[in-house]
Amino acid sequence: MSGHLDVRRISATGEGSAVREGEGQGEGLCMLIDTTTCIGCKACEIACVEWNDLRVEPEYAQRVLDSYQTMPDMTPSYWNLIRFDEVPVGADRKPLAPEAAAEGAAVQWLMRKDMCMHCAEPGCLIACPAEGAIVQYTSGIVDFAQEHCIGCGYCMTGCPFDIPKFDPVSRRVYKCTMCSDRVSNGLGPACVKACPTGCLEFGSKGEMLERARRRAGQVRAEGFDGAGVYDPPGVGGTGVIYVLHHADKPELYGGLPRDPRIDPQLRLWKGPLKVLGGVLFGLSLAAAALHYLKVGRRRVPEAREARERRELHEAREPHEARAEGAAGREIVRYTLSERAVHWTVAFTFLYLALTGLGLFTPKLSWLLTLLGGGQVAREWHPIVGCVFTGAVLVQLLRWLRDLTITPGDRLWLRRIRDYMAGRDAQVPPSGRFNAGQKLLFWLQVLLGLVLLASGVPIWFPEEIPRWLRLWAVVIHSASAVASILALILHVYMALFVTQGALRAMVEGKVSEEWARHHHAKWAEEKLRE
Amino acid sequence: MTNGWTDIKNADVVLAMGGNPAENHPCGFKWVMEAKRKRGAKLVSVDPRYNRTSAVADLYVPIRSGTDIAFLGGLIRHALSSGRFHEEYVKLHTNALFLLEPGSELGEDGLFGGFDGTRYDRSRWRYALEGGHARRAASLDDPGCVFQHLKRHFDRYTPAVVADICGSSVQDFLKAADVVTSTGTADRAGTILYALGWTQHSTSVQIIRAAAILQLLLGNVGRPGGGVNALRGHANIQGGTDHGVAFHALPGYLRMPVPEDATVERYLERITPRPLSPASMNYWGNTPRFFVSLMKALYGARATAANGWAFDWLPKVADNYSWVYIFDRMYSGGIQGLIDLGMNPVANGPNTEKMIAALGKLEWAVIAEAFETETAQFWRVTRQPTRAEVFLLPAAIFAEKDGSFTNSSRWAQWKHKAADPPGEARADQEILARIFLRVRELYAKEGGRFPDPILGLEWPYANPFDPSLEEVAKEINGRDLTAGKQLSGFAELKADGSTSSGNWLYCGSFTEAGNLMARRDPRDPSGLGRHEGWAWNWPMNRRILYNRAGADAEGRPWDPSRPAIRWDGSRWTGDVPDTLSDAPPGALDAFIMLPEGVAKLWAPDFADGPFPEHYEAAEHPVENLLHPKTTSNPVAPVFKGDLDRLGDVKEYDIVATTFRLTEHFHYWTKHIAPTTALQPEFFVEVPEGLAAARGIRNEDRVRVSTPRGAVEGRALVTKRIRALKVAGRTIWQVAIPIHWGFAGRASGAKGGAEGRGPMANLLTASVVDPNSFTPEYKTFLVKLEKVS
Structure with missing residues (x-):
């Protein structure tokens, strides 16, 4: 059995994990679980604990006492759990809906060994952003390498069976390894070895499927019309297959999903969204460059009166001209606290964008390395995210009056082409912020809130239902892309287009001319004071 | 076991009754699964609880605890009345044709002949002898022969009567009867697996007798895939029994x-049987x-x-120096000291209160144990101050010593x-x-x-x-x-x-x-x-006992595809033959250990009757429907000390039974962390309908009590135990796992009454079978209350 640790796929390599096509196809290994001969003895559970040196955490052993199930769900240190379900059945041995079952109806006690299914197309691996944290061997075994795991929990979101479990102490995710250490040494998994009834078997997928189908045929002949094999095609088939009495109703078996698949959200997130994000970032940078080349920097023309006043002054008092005239009149545009808040927003945004991009695409995962590694990023990104959103809200409250959309803004917006083209004379005067700035700000506030709302489920994956997390990752990524695009615009305008804008945010002051030119109404107000 | 674990794979039908092999013998149970997979065998599970065995059975039939003889009697009647029995086998290998003297029959009062008010005079149960040998009838139709006695005796166990006594439905019973009696032919074999669900009753030996009679009628003894198979509860309990642990x-x-054996000659004369048949090897x-x-x-x-x-x-x-008698004697002050190895009487004796009180009357006790068991700590919980000096010697466990285990096979x-x-x-x-x-x-x-x-x-x-x-x-x-x-x-x-x-x-x-x-x-x-x-x-390394009966009069195996042994013209081949290896067919009868030479459908050897008869447990929810005058086993010893109180159905209205869990082994594994985690806490299995009627929700705390004691724990409300209709009444059953106590990790002592922990045997009674003296752990009456 050597060669079972040859690698077929590695997480976060290439776009969505590289598959070495042609290798290991059709020769994968497989565990057959015949639930029709399983007696729920839990020998597999203990074998798993012993071989893998796991601990049964006492807090998990506080089970819900409606069955013999050891605990409600698997844990980071309990990877194999038999699920027990009492299902009322009719005289034909078909399951009845609980409400349809008469008092004292016959019952069937279903027992299913739950564990990682080792999908041919593993949602966990596709979702994983940490290179090498999840591998799929040519044998089909999907294994977690915790030394590379960053604890993001995306695998938990990607898995349609809800298998991987997050350990809050080590901040890494764990699940069944199919005893890859044993298998690579020619042994079967520990659970199979321990199974007393022979309801567990381990071998090539082809052979296991054949046995499973034969057994399912026997069970059908015993009168269970719905008997069959569970090998869901939505995940490309699984490395763990079941024989079920009621293959037509897999949900009865502790919620075995009827049609598990790589969710469209996951596909969208790991596929088109990533490409789209890259394209949009590229386009926006290119657009900025083009604009710069064509329109260039926006200088503040000296106002006529100012020029006359300066010329007059120079003529009269030539020796004083330089000192007084160069100084002009300065206006405070941003107070110290405003600047502090702005730069908080700026640097937190930068951190979020860089770590977010590192988690978003393997091509930028080096950013995580630069910023202290994936584990650190995973831990700090959400916290920094909260600081960011908080700071944005502080800004919003402070500038609420200045950010209110006015009728003048509509006029401004109608002239946005002139603004873009640098024909400032054609642009209506604006207040403290022009309409473009206001809209950009409102957009960032909105995106900030969306990012926060969608970030929380990603932050606490073990607390949040999976369907919500699936939407959260898509929304979080999409809004992050939008937010970064908006940032590119903002930075471009501030650094390259609007001369003096950076100084305003650094030193807090602008010249009277600058103020009159860019924010005429605001300048007037300020000057009146 | 007459057969062995690995032989179960040869069965066409497996009846698991009075036992829950999937739960308690999961490793041996693989052979049942093998029979299902390889032969398409049918597994029938008959039990008060739908259990782990039932979960993989082809047919589950609920039964009221303690009514197994009625059910088996019904199966016997079904085999006889529908002709689904192996006639050739019955004539050749059983005492069906033996003629009986009158006097052993059951009267309408529910008593066999020869009852003197307390016990039976077994000398009244006799074969008709001629020259020291039993006379044989010419045909099974002879009204004086065992076969006709058997037929008459079990004729009362109609499907309707069975359903009325056992609470199983007539349809379920008939389904089971059809499957089980389908092996009454030469080409089919069926096995019966039983354990403590049969042995722990005041009628236990007769339950097993009923199973033996059924298997003999079906021709299932002595052949692969057949037999009456006791699943033993410890790795070496069979070895202990073989080596004389019983008194x-x-x-x-x-x-x-x-004491009457004054000399060795008189002793040997008394215990050495004489053959009852010319071909008996005896x-x-x-x-x-x-x-x-x-x-x-x-x-x-x-x-x-x-x-x-x-x-x-x-x-x-x-x-009598059997368990309950020893402790009864100890309780009345008749025993000074106790050396206790590998036993935990506080947890596993009936009526724990009496066990503890009895131990408290000792002067000294030496207890050799690997763990500090309940018994090693009995002095902590005695109600009266004890002056017993207790020595706990640390003992090695099985893995720390060599030696042999004799398994059920x-x-x-x-x-x-x-x-x-x-x-x-x-x-x-x-x-x-x-x-x-x-x-x-x-x-x-x-x-x-x-x-x-x-x-x-x-x-x-x-x-x-x-x-x-x-x-x-x-x-x-x-x-x-x-x-x-x-x-x-x-x-x-x-x-x-x-x-x-x-x-x-x-x-x-x-x-x-x-x-x-x-x-x-x-x-x-x-x-x-x-x-x-x-x-x-x-x-002698013989894998199937009585294997001579697996072949016909000419020495041909009943089913050539599954031969036990076969006569090849000069000697027996196959398994080690249970006869002389060169004795031609016909020279010797098949059952060489019995004076009759053949198996006993009718047996005068037991204290409570030559045929099994249904008697209710000492504590019963209904009178005996067959003979209300004699409801319980008339010769079963019932202890009547001040701690030996029995409950009445008026107050204790629910039938309770005890059971074991795969996750635990008796009272040991609650000392070990991983197995404790698998089943950490004591619980009581309560049927859904009963729970609803009493306002008990899942996980509510309940108290289960008898006049002897009480246990408290959370309720596990389940669909797996159903209401039973018995004699027109609804009977509820609850089930109590035995593994908890006040020692070990999963002690549950906090919730127990007076530091005793939830020990199932606080509830059970000192009532025993009159032959084996095994206590009636499996059936008793309880009161169920919700604890607020």
Whole structure:
């Protein structure tokens, strides 16, 4: 059995994990679980604990006492759990809906060994952003390498069976390894070895499927019309297959999903969204460059009166001209606290964008390395995210009056082409912020809130239902892309287009001319004071 | 087991009743699954609870606890009335044709003939003899023959009566009956697996008799895939039974001497049976050889013909020294001290309150245990102050010593020590040897009332303080004392003192060829699961007992595809034959251990009747529907001390039974972390309907009580126990797992009454079977209340 640790796929390599096509196809290994001969003895559970040196955490052993199930769900240190379900059945041995079952109806006690299914197309691996944290061997075994795991929990979101479990102490995710250490040494998994009834078997997928189908045929002949094999095609088939009495109703078996698949959200997130994000970032940078080349920097023309006043002054008092005239009149545009808040927003945004991009695409995962590694990023990104959103809200409250959309803004917006083209004379005067700035700000506030709302489920994956997390990752990524695009615009305008804008945010002051030119109404107000 | 675990794979039908093999014997149960997978075998599970076995059964039939004889009686009647029995087998291999003297029949009052008010005079139950042999009828139709008696006796067990008594529906019963009796042909075989669900009743031996009768009628005894198979509850309980742990047997099931046995001759005369049929081999006729060889093993050269083989040194048992009697005697102050090895009476005796009170009356107790069990701590919980001095000796567990296990299949399997015992822990044999040697020293020094049995005991071990188990195993096998060689089988045993054998049944296990119990050849040339080269099977490595009955009058196996043994013209081939290997068919009857030579459908050997009869448990929710005058077993001992109170259905309205869980082994595994985590907490299984009626929700705390005690724990509300209609009434059953107490990790002591923990046996009664004296743990009445 050597060669079972040859690698077929590695997480976060290439776009969505590289598959070495042609290798290991059709020769994968497989565990057959015949639930029709399983007696729920839990020998597999203990074998798993012993071989893998796991601990049964006492807090998990506080089970819900409606069955013999050891605990409600698997844990980071309990990877194999038999699920027990009492299902009322009719005289034909078909399951009845609980409400349809008469008092004292016959019952069937279903027992299913739950564990990682080792999908041919593993949602966990596709979702994983940490290179090498999840591998799929040519044998089909999907294994977690915790030394590379960053604890993001995306695998938990990607898995349609809800298998991987997050350990809050080590901040890494764990699940069944199919005893890859044993298998690579020619042994079967520990659970199979321990199974007393022979309801567990381990071998090539082809052979296991054949046995499973034969057994399912026997069970059908015993009168269970719905008997069959569970090998869901939505995940490309699984490395763990079941024989079920009621293959037509897999949900009865502790919620075995009827049609598990790589969710469209996951596909969208790991596929088109990533490409789209890259394209949009590229386009926006290119657009900025083009604009710069064509329109260039926006200088503040000296106002006529100012020029006359300066010329007059120079003529009269030539020796004083330089000192007084160069100084002009300065206006405070941003107070110290405003600047502090702005730069908080700026640097937190930068951190979020860089770590977010590192988690978003393997091509930028080096950013995580630069910023202290994936584990650190995973831990700090959400916290920094909260600081960011908080700071944005502080800004919003402070500038609420200045950010209110006015009728003048509509006029401004109608002239946005002139603004873009640098024909400032054609642009209506604006207040403290022009309409473009206001809209950009409102957009960032909105995106900030969306990012926060969608970030929380990603932050606490073990607390949040999976369907919500699936939407959260898509929304979080999409809004992050939008937010970064908006940032590119903002930075471009501030650094390259609007001369003096950076100084305003650094030193807090602008010249009277600058103020009159860019924010005429605001300048007037300020000057009146 | 008449057969063995690996043989179950040959069955076409498996009836699991009075046992829950999937739960309690999961490893052996693989052979049931194998039969299902390979032969399409049908598994029928009959139990008060839909259990782990039921979960993989083809048919589950609920039954009221304690009504197994009614159900089996119904199956017997079904086989007889529908002709679904193996007539040729019945005529050839059972006493069906034997003629009976009148007087043993059951009267309308529910009593067999010969009842004197307290017990039966069994001499009234007789075959019609002629020249010392039983007379045989010409045909099964002879009204005087056993077969007709059987038919008349069980004729009352109609499906309707069965349903009325057991609470199973007529349809379910008939479905089960059709499957089970489908093996009443030559080409089909069925097995019965049972355990404590049958043995722990006041009618337990008769339940097993009923199963034996059914299997004999179906022709299922002595052939692969058949048999009446007791699933033993400990790794070596079969070995313990074989070696005479019960008070009334010496090793090898030799009967214990009684005071009336004045001389060894009178004793041997009493216990050696005489054949009742001309072709009966009557192998127990060799009893003197077995007995004398045993005495030579015990007393060596000091047992001589002149001193009657030291017969006087053996205790003569005048009374009943079975479990419940011992503790009853202890409770009344009749026992000073106790040496307790590998037993936890506080947890596993019936009526725990009485167990604790009895132990409290001791002056001293020596308890050798691997864990500090409930018994080792009994002094903490006695109600009256105790002056007992308690010594807890740390003992090695099974993996810390070598020796042999004899499993349910009667396979004696040698095992090797896996680790040294920790700390000061010692193996049992060392503990016993050191106690013995000190006692012997005292007798040698101080004399004493009767020192001979102690001073005369043979103690030939290389290290007398710690006899090696190999030496003991060799001693058990036995030696030719003249040649100084190990014997190769019990046929070599002599009654003249020239051979020794510690247990004739194990003669052949450790021969000059070495320790056959240590063999590990997994091959199975026959494909029938015999594995002849694996370990050693008593008797004489015979895998299926009574296998001569697996063949017809000409020695042809009933089913040629599944032969047990076959006559090839000159000798028997296949399994080790349960007859002389060169005795042609017809020369000897098949059941060589029985004086009749054939199996007994009718048996005068038991205290409570020649045929099984349904009696209610000592605590019962309804009167006996067959004969209300005699509701419970009239000869079952019921103790009547101040702590032995029985409950009445008016107050205690629910039937309770006890059960075990796969996750735990008796009272040990609650001392171990991982197994404790699998089932950490005591619970009571309460049927959904009953829970609804009493306002009990899942996980609510409930109290279950009898007049003897109470346990508290959370309710596990389940669909798996159903309401039963019995005699027009609805009967509810609850079930109580036995594993918890006040010692160990999963003690549950916090929730227990007065620090006793939720021990199931706080509830059970001191009522025993009149033959085996096993307590009636499995059926009693309780009150169920929600605890707020």
